[in-house]
Amino acid sequence: MKAHDGIYLDGAWRPAAGRDVIEVVDPVDEQVIGRVPAGDAADVDAAVRAARAALPAWAATPPAERAARLTALRDVLAARKDEIAETVTAELGSPPAFSQAVHASVPIAVAGSYAELAATHSFEEKVGNSVVHHEPIGVVGAITPWNYPLHQIVAKVAPALAAGCTVVLKPAENTPLTAQLFAEAVHGAGVPAGVFNLVTGLGPVAGQALAEHPGVDLVSFTGSTAVGRRIAATAGAAVKKVALELGGKSANVILPSADLARAVNVGVANVMSNSGQTCSAWTRMLVPRERYDEAVGLAAAAAAKYGDRIGPVVSARQRERVRSYIEKGVAEGARLVAGGPEAPRERGWFVSPTVFADVTPDMTVAQEEIFGPVLCVIGYEDEEDALRIANGTVYGLAGAVWAADEAEAVAFARRMDTGQVDINGGRFNPLAPFGGYKQSGVGRELGAHGLAEYLQTKSLQF
DSSP states (O other): OOOOOOEEEEEEEESSSSOOOEOOOOOOOOEEEEEEEEOOHHHHHHHHHHHHHHHHHHSSSSSSHHHHHHHHHHHHHTTHHHHHHHHHHHHHHOOHHHHIIIIIIHHHHHHHHHHHHHHHHOOOEETEEEEEEEOOOOEEEEESSSSSSSHHHHHHHHHHHHTTTTTEEEEOOOOOHHHHHHHHHHHHOOTTTEEEEOOOOOIIIIHHHHHTTTTSSSEEESSHHHHHHHHHHHHHHTTTTTEEEEEOOOEEEEESSSSSHHHHHHHHHHHHGGGGGGOOOOOOHHHHEGGGGHHHHHHHHHTTTTTSSSOOOHHHHHHHHHHHHHHHHHHOEEEEEESSSSOSSSSSSSOOOOEEEEEOOTSSHSSSSSSEEEEEOOOOOOSHHHHHHHTTTSEOEEEEESSSHHHHHHHHHOOOOOOEESSOOOOOOOOOOOOOEEETTEEEBBHHHHHHTEEEEEEEEE
């Protein structure tokens, strides 16, 4: 798609107040593929004012009509599915098949789920002698990451619109073309002017301005825990609600009774998906000590198959971050059994699919989020040891448990300090709540729980 040279404000593309531009670079060939405005505080202010002006009418719009606009949005996205996939491939480097199957398809499903929820959700309930109203919280400042550029936008904007909120979106600077395509879809779906606004820009400028703006009632952010802390502190000073989906270091716990080969192969695929740039990736594989060597061999063989199947990471900076973690793992005594820090190609920001063995739970690579195609295989003595290791990080976003007996896996999963656990390779569910414990965030996305983040409660007593 051709990049817009303006911001989407109050229902139209308008020149940005900020004079700087952001160059969008293809991670595969390192060529500039577009330029977008680097919006500043003045642009954010204009967008928030437009959203606030549109709020009363949109909040008063019947849920059925809001559902109709979301249905239209889903249909526009579906009609442009191929273009979405091509855009994500161009600016993120995602392989075309993965862009089609995940980056384009999942957001369409999520948009459809919120169209249905807007039409069927009960925004009012009777509790004793009270009537409890669930009302839109107001203007939402949505700050989204680059790793799943459209999914993360839809997961915030769709429930906000379903709830009756208005939105200002600040997308990641690495993947703004997908956000512009989404703005076109919103426009094509007939969403009223001012209900959705887009300001492209840098995090420390436009993102910070959005988080600080007194006209924003809720800041919904997905990204690193470090940035999430800053946003929470900024919002806290104004007693402003936040929804934070942050980092992860999820454990894939393979219990002794599990089908080891299947659990390892699915676990490696999970980590290599999206070039490891997934906050919920199972980057710690926990296996019984007595089967450790077998598991390491299976993991190394599985990783080797992904050498020419995964795309690059998003930027040169991200590549250096991942490679520095690999080097630190080696320095701390972990053993490379696949991959390594060396660049696998002369051009493009590629990282070799990497597997570490002999990892101890206290190593940096076992504690910190790497955000690249790097797996740590950790041995455990018994189930209590496995649980201690699984729960032994500051994160708690996702995880997996494998066992021959499903009840055994469920019993272990219930003891894990994490927001979502897949049992024996359970499938993604766009209606299930997604979010974390501990430093993995505050609040939930997707389904009815995601809708609830954008509502506030008022009770009337009779």
